[in-house]
Amino acid sequence: MDFFRKFLHTDDHLKTDKCLQLLATEIKSVVKRSTDLVARYENKQFAVILANTDSQGAVYVGTLI
Numbered sequence: 001m002d003f004f005r006k007f008l009h010t011d012d013h014l015k016t017d018k019c020l021q022l023l024a025t026e027i028k029s030v031v032k033r034s035t036d037l038v039a040r041y042e043n044k045q046f047a048v049i050l051a052n053t054d055s056q057g058a059v060y061v062g063t064l065i
Helices: 003-008 012-028 055-064
Strands: 037-043 044-048
Touching: 012 037, 012 044
Parallel strands: none
Antiparallel strands: 037 044
């Protein structure tokens, strides 16, 4: 069960926005290269673009996140 999704669907938009900002900050702390990109899309989802990274490296970064 996705408890985080339930939290994000509450009516307290300021609290959910702050939570998403903190989550983005944590993800960005893992993704350190200047060529990589952390982006929010689809409202409450994130994408991490890892330039010049093979699948093994992507899995490693995903595990860290």
